Amino acid sequence: MEIKKRFWQILIGVIGLSLFFIIPISLIETGGEKPHDEETNHSETDKKFDATALIFDHIGDAYSWHLFTKNGKHVAVPLPIIVYSNITGLNVFLSSKLEHGHHHNGFYIAQEGEYEGKIVESSGNVHNNHGITTEITEQESHSEAAVTRPLDFSITKNVFEMFLSAFILLWIFISVGRSYKKRGVTSAPKGLQGFIEPIILFVRDDIARPNIGEHKYQKFMPYLLTVFFFIWVNNLMGLIPFFPFGSNVTGNIAVTLVLATFTMLITNFSGNKNYWKHIFATPGVPWPMRIIMAPVELIGVISKPFALMIRLFANITAGHIIILSLVSMIFIFKSIYIAPVSIAMGLFMSMLELLVAALQAYVFTLLSALFIGLAVEEEHH
Amino acid sequence: MTGTLAAIGAGIAVIGAGYGIGRIGGQAMDAMARQPEAASKIQTAMIIAAALIEGVALFAVVVALMK
Numbered sequence: 001m002e003i004k005k006r007f008w009q010i011l012i013g014v015i016g017l018s019l020f021f022i023i024p025i026s027l028i029e030t031g032g033e034k035p036h037d038e039e040t041n042h043s044e045t046d047k048k049f050d051a052t053a054l055i056f057d058h059i060g061d062a063y064s065w066h067l068f069t070k071n072g073k074h075v076a077v078p079l080p081i082i083v084y085s086n087i088t089g090l091n092v093f094l095s096s097k098l099e100h101g102h103h104h105n106g107f108y109i110a111q112e113g114e115y116e117g118k119i120v121e122s123s124g125n126v127h128n129n130h131g132i133t134t135e136i137t138e139q140e141s142h143s144e145a146a147v148t149r150p151l152d153f154s155i156t157k158n159v160f161e162m163f164l165s166a167f168i169l170l171w172i173f174i175s176v177g178r179s180y181k182k183r184g185v186t187s188a189p190k191g192l193q194g195f196i197e198p199i200i201l202f203v204r205d206d207i208a209r210p211n212i213g214e215h216k217y218q219k220f221m222p223y224l225l226t227v228f229f230f231i232w233v234n235n236l237m238g239l240i241p242f243f244p245f246g247s248n249v250t251g252n253i254a255v256t257l258v259l260a261t262f263t264m265l266i267t268n269f270s271g272n273k274n275y276w277k278h279i280f281a282t283p284g285v286p287w288p289m290r291i292i293m294a295p296v297e298l299i300g301v302i303s304k305p306f307a308l309m310i311r312l313f314a315n316i317t318a319g320h321i322i323i324l325s326l327v328s329m330i331f332i333f334k335s336i337y338i339a340p341v342s343i344a345m346g347l348f349m350s351m352l353e354l355l356v357a358a359l360q361a362y363v364f365t366l367l368s369a370l371f372i373g374l375a376v377e378e379e380h381h
Numbered sequence: 382m383t384g385t386l387a388a389i390g391a392g393i394a395v396i397g398a399g400y401g402i403g404r405i406g407g408q409a410m411d412a413m414a415r416q417p418e419a420a421s422k423i424q425t426a427m428i429i430a431a432a433l434i435e436g437v438a439l440f441a442v443v444v445a446l447m448k
Contacts, residue, residue: 027400311433363436
């Protein structure tokens with residue numbers, strides 16, 4: 001009976017996880033024709049290796065997932081693009097329709113300008129191609145009407161990766177929760193439960209309880225646990241180089257902005273009278289100082305979560321840039337003898353990045369707990 | 382030119398971070414040598430302080446990256 005239940009659990013988990021692998025891989029079309037000017041490519045030397053462009057490509061978000069390039073053909077997993085424009089309404093299509101500057105329904109990926117790399121819509125094109133993908137030369141696209149950016153809800157690399165990490169987190173924690181239900185809280189934990197339980201206790205006893213206080217920490221434990229594991233799992237997934245794990249979620253400043261916003265909202269909505277008194281009328285200082293302190297404290301309300309956002313974003317992005325630069329060194333020097341040095345340093349940096357992944361999750365959670373603790377703290381004389 | 386200035390700015394920020402974290406590490410070592418029982422607490426506090434200082438230094442790196 002137990003084996004049957006366990007079998008179904010594992011089956012559901014494996015099928016769900018493999019959807020993230022199999023469905024995208026089955027959509028791969030080896031699009032990307034060989035370069036148009038084959039003759040000139042042979043006659044001149046190779047283009048200079050542009051490390052900066054490569055690095056920013058790798059750490060940035062993209063509409064399709066580029067796997068590798070074989071014989072000049074780009075093998076990429078196309079991801080769905082969901083845009084809502086004011087002119088044509090909701091459009092859902094695969095990003096393979098937009099590669100190489102093709103236009104589809106008036107949408108294309110801008111190659112330069114302020115919207116570089118993002119989907120834009122040129123309003124002059126609509127009457128030409130409803131649902132037809134055409135290749136528009138550069139002159140035509142420059143002379144079109146104003147270029148606007150539609151509402152973009154596409155499943156990009158980062159969104160796909162967040163779905164995957166959400167699935168992994170749900171799988172791990174639902175099965176750990178189930179094993180508590182099965183085994184009870186008094187017997188010794190086994191298996192995955194034995195790995196997760198000390199970490200949860202660590203978050204409770206070393207982060208939540210000391211900072212928020214004995215009586216109030218329970219209300220905030222779900223948020224702190226979620227933030228800790230979400231950041232840790234996403235940092236780790238960004239370090240794995242192969243599909244579907246390589247994308248850089250926590251290095252996307254929009255993601256860290258949302259996490260910091262959650263901390264700010266939770267802190268300020270659970271602030272008690274004491275908290276607001278500390279901000280607007282700091283006790284224990286003469287009244288001229290209070291007038292100066294109030295704006296400073298108000299700025300502090302915004303700047304502390306802002307620092308949280310920047311810290312996580314910059315640490316993870318910097319780590320990825322360093323590893324990518326070390327590997328690019330092989331291509332810059334164009335010599336095989338650099339490879340052992342570069343790979344060894346890259347390995348060392350990757351070890352450090354593993355530490356940073358856990359550490360940044362810990363620091364984010366610790367500081368969130370600290371801010372929440374400051375907000376709910378009772379007055380003490 | 383702005384690229385070079387940005388790189389120099391990032392370098393100066395890294396000097397600050399290196400000095401700060403180096404001092405923390407050194408004083409943590411001193412404290413651990415004085416009182417080995419408190420070593421794990423000191424180590425935890427050291428890691429936290431190092432992460433905070435690194436956060437500040439990375440502010441500057443982010444600004445440099447913008448250029």
